[in-house]
Amino acid sequence: QPATRPHPAHHKTRPTQSAPAGSSRAPPPSTHTPPPRPPGRTGLGAVMGSKNLKAIAVRGNRRVQVADRDPVRDTARWVARETLGEGGTHHRLHTWGTGAMVRSKQLEGHLIVHNFRDGQLDGAGNIDAIAMRDQVIDHMDRCFACSVRCKKRVKIDAPKVKVRPKYGGPEYETLAAIGTNTGVTDIMAVCKGNEMLNYLGMDSISAGATIAWAMEMDEMGRLRDFNEDGQSLEFGSAQDLLDLIEKIAYRDGIGDLLAEGALRAARAIGGDAEDYVVHVKGLEVAMHDPRAMKDMRDNYPITPTGGDHTGAGLKRTSVRNTVGLCQFLDYDDTKALELLNAVTGWDMTPEELHETFERGLTMARLFNLREGMTAQDDRLPERLHQPIRQGPLSDYRLPREEVRTYVQGYYRDRGWDPDHGLPYTDTLEHLGFDAADADLGDLVAERPDPLPVGALPYTLELESTAGHEE
Numbered sequence: 001q002p003a004t005r006p007h008p009a010h011h012k013t014r015p016t017q018s019a020p021a022g023s024s025r026a027p028p029p030s031t032h033t034p035p036p037r038p039p040g041r042t043g044l045g046a047v048m049g050s051k052n053l054k055a056i057a058v059r060g061n062r063r064v065q066v067a068d069r070d071p072v073r074d075t076a077r078w079v080a081r082e083t084l085g086e087g088g089t090h091h092r093l094h095t096w097g098t099g100a101m102v103r104s105k106q107l108e109g110h111l112i113v114h115n116f117r118d119g120q121l122d123g124a125g126n127i128d129a130i131a132m133r134d135q136v137i138d139h140m141d142r143c144f145a146c147s148v149r150c151k152k153r154v155k156i157d158a159p160k161v162k163v164r165p166k167y168g169g170p171e172y173e174t175l176a177a178i179g180t181n182t183g184v185t186d187i188m189a190v191c192k193g194n195e196m197l198n199y200l201g202m203d204s205i206s207a208g209a210t211i212a213w214a215m216e217m218d219e220m221g222r223l224r225d226f227n228e229d230g231q232s233l234e235f236g237s238a239q240d241l242l243d244l245i246e247k248i249a250y251r252d253g254i255g256d257l258l259a260e261g262a263l264r265a266a267r268a269i270g271g272d273a274e275d276y277v278v279h280v281k282g283l284e285v286a287m288h289d290p291r292a293m294k295d296m297r298d299n300y301p302i303t304p305t306g307g308d309h310t311g312a313g314l315k316r317t318s319v320r321n322t323v324g325l326c327q328f329l330d331y332d333d334t335k336a337l338e339l340l341n342a343v344t345g346w347d348m349t350p351e352e353l354h355e356t357f358e359r360g361l362t363m364a365r366l367f368n369l370r371e372g373m374t375a376q377d378d379r380l381p382e383r384l385h386q387p388i389r390q391g392p393l394s395d396y397r398l399p400r401e402e403v404r405t406y407v408q409g410y411y412r413d414r415g416w417d418p419d420h421g422l423p424y425t426d427t428l429e430h431l432g433f434d435a436a437d438a439d440l441g442d443l444v445a446e447r448p449d450p451l452p453v454g455a456l457p458y459t460l461e462l463e464s465t466a467g468h469e470e
Contacts, residue, residue: 012061013057013059014059015056015057016055016056017048017054017055017056018048018049018053018055018201019045019199019201020200020201020249020250021049021200021202021248022048022049041203041205041206041283041305042283042305043203045201066343067341067344067345068341068342068343069342070342071339072342075331075339079147079329080147083148083330084147084148089330090148090328090329090330093148094149096129096133097129097132097150097151097172098171098172098173099129099152099171099172099175100128100129100172101172101176102128102172102175102176102179102180103124103125103129103130106120106121106124106125106128108292108392109292109390109391109392109393109394110289110291110292110388111180111391112176112180112287112289113183114181114215114235115181115276115278116278116285116289116383116384117388117389118388118389118391119292119388119391119393119394120390121185123185124185126186127185127186127190128175132154132169132170132187136155136156136163136188137152137153137154137155137169138153138154138155139165140152141153141168143326146326148326148328148329150171150328151168152168152170152171153166154167154170154191154195156191156192161189161192163191163194164195167199168194168198169194170190170194172287173286173287173309174193174194174197174204174205174208175190176208176287177204177205177207177212177287178193178194178197178207178245181287182208182211182212182215182235182236183215183235183236183237184237184238184241186238189238189239189242192242193241193245196245196249197245200249201249202249205284205287206261206284209262209278209279209284209285210258210265211233211241211245211248212235213266213276213277214244214262214265215233215234215235216276217273218233218234219235222269222271223254223269226257226268226269227253227254228254229253231253233254244258261282261284262278262279262284263277263279263282275381275382276382276383277381278381278383279306279307280300280301280303280377280379280380281304281305281368281373282306284307285307285381285384286307286308286309287309289384290398291384291388291393291396291398292388292393295314297403297406298314299313299314300380301378301380301403301406302378302407304361304365304367312360312364313361315357315461316333318357319333319336319353322356322357323336323340333353333462333463334350336353340353351460351462354460355431358414358427358431358458359431359432362415362416362423362427365423366423366443369422369443370443374420374421375407375419375421379400379404379407380398380400380403384398385399407421412459413458413459414427414458414459415456417445420445422444422445423443423444423445424444424445425444425447426451426457428440428444
């Protein structure tokens with residue numbers, strides 16, 4: 001990053017760059033904005049690395065103009081003055097960050113443990129939000145101009161472990177992915193692992209999920225022929241975790257097998273190894289268990305990008321991704337639309353906002369169909385249809401039929417064929433596509449019965465509630 005700011009006058013330059021893992025295309029490599037802001041999921045860093053593109057830097061000197069400042073200012077004041085105190089909507093997020101979920105999921109029995117095999121872990125309290133506050137947090141930080149300040153900055157200056165605040169600190173997803181999912185409850189090791197992932201440029205969810213899968217495979221004796229350097233892969237070993245992070249980033253030893261994620265590694269091993277990979281559409285599932293969380297049960301199978309807990313499959317998350325609003329703050333669709341119109345000067349209606357959501361999803365669906373995905377990819381992996389081995393949910397099994405029935409209903413709501421998920425031509429026409437001109441061919445279907453005059457081809461939802469929240 002210093003190379004993108006060669007002169008003191010360039011202090012406002014903001015780069016995004018491909019870190020070392022991008023060049024080796026290790027599990028979804030992130031791009032790096034100024035630490036600690038690496039957007040890691042889906043592997044944009046690999047795209048940059050494959051093109052030998054190291055960084056993109058931008059600099060400007062004008063203020064962003066807002067059409068109507070009052071709604072934006074009023075919302076910011078409401079968040080700062082009325083939601084952060086004891087009992088306020090954002091108090092827990094403001095005080096603890098997302099790490100508070102370690103304790104709540106442990107109590108409820110759906111903490112992500114041992115490659116989604118167990119729901120509770122002895123020692124999980126060693127890396128929860130309270131332990132973080134008491135032992136390693138230097139200060140709380142924020143995204144630009146946000147008063148909630150839910151981001152952690154960690155500092156450790158122990159004789160054998162040093163962690164720098166500039167690389168942030170682990171939030172819930174990372175605490176679970178490289179902590180409880182791998183069985184590691186050493187707070188210093190998890191913080192060091194977070195720092196390594198950030199400076200090496202790797203997505204913590206996919207890296208942690210891949211390592212947890214490898215640990216289970218090693219436990220089953222399935223990696224003997226692929227682990228020539230004898231790297232230990234033991235659940236609960238902090239040293240193994242840190243060794244594997246570095247080996248994956250540089251494709252060293254067994255890291256070469258794991259560097260493109262758990263699914264490709266499982267296919268290289270063969271046999272039933274793929275049954276133990278917790279993924280949707282090739283993307284390792286985030287640290288929220290759909291066996292216990294209905295929103296995730298609804299979200300993972302149909303999200304265009306796969307196992308993404310903040311993906312675009314459901315309206316709440318899709319609208320916030322499109323508009324550019326935080327997924328955690330308590331904005332309903334009315335507030336999101338008010339802010340969008342205030343910033344842009346538009347006069348968009350709720351119906352138009354919903355149509356934008358439908359158009360984006362249908363475009364993503366057509367893209368996935370063109371790339372060879374089918375309705376068979378809109379499902380949960382084998383592991384998530386098995387009971388959680390340990391905890392109060394150990395007697396529950398999620399039926400495959402329940403997921404398939406939901407997915408077919410979702411297709412109908414989008415104006416797609418319920419059996420294959422192919423968009424109907426009248427849906428495309430309503431959304432402004434010309435199926436013939438676009439040469440969509442067998443990617444679309446004809447609706448068996450014509451719509452009534454004036455009827456929408458999709459289900460209109462003016463106020464969405466389903467989707468990820470803190």
